[in-house]
Amino acid sequence: MKAAFSIFEKLIIVLLIISFSFLLVVQLTNYRNDFSVSTSLFDEDNFSYLLKGEGLSKGIIVLKNLDYNYKDVSILVNGEYVANFSESNEVKIPVYNNDIVEIDGTKYNNKVKIKVIGISKNISSPQLNKIVTTSQSIEILGRVQIK
Structure with a gap:
């Protein structure tokens, strides 16, 4: 044995x-x-919860740097870097419901203005034409609300 x-x-x-x-x-x-x-069950624009079976749509926010001399302003989504204005004065970022979008202007002493110039039709917040001013700080653009 x-x-x-x-x-x-x-x-x-x-x-x-x-x-x-x-x-x-x-x-x-x-x-x-x-x-x-x-x-x-992930795909590019939509993902489903395994248990609930409901989808979560993606939205798009387009931001414009109104002070193009300051190119090293970063865009953060949920505290993580997603883009900056080094190549263009406009940035298109994908977002989901309840994402927090922030503007990181900590590299500049002067005020830097960022404006929301475009949102997908399924986004109710942040509002179109909203302007955020940052001066050596990280400012919250807003929490994304998807309809």
Whole structure:
């Protein structure tokens, strides 16, 4: 009986080592080839909750830097950097419901004005033509409300 358990234990250890090695090989192959396998219900414009089955729409906000001399103003969504005005004085950012959009003007001593010049038709807040002024601070543009 002891011999049977010893063989069974060795078999489980060998299978564990083979499985772990296979997992590492697959992950390294996918990492190097930038090949990803889709294993969720996400797509580009809409994602669904697995339990509720309801979708969450994406909206677009277009912001314009009214003081184009200050190009290094960053746009943050939920505290994370998404864009800046280094290439153009207009930026188009994708947002979801309840996202917090902030303007980071901490790199400049002078006042920098950012204006909302476009919103997708499914966004009720922030309002079109809203202007945020920042001076060495991070100012909140608003919480995104999707209709």
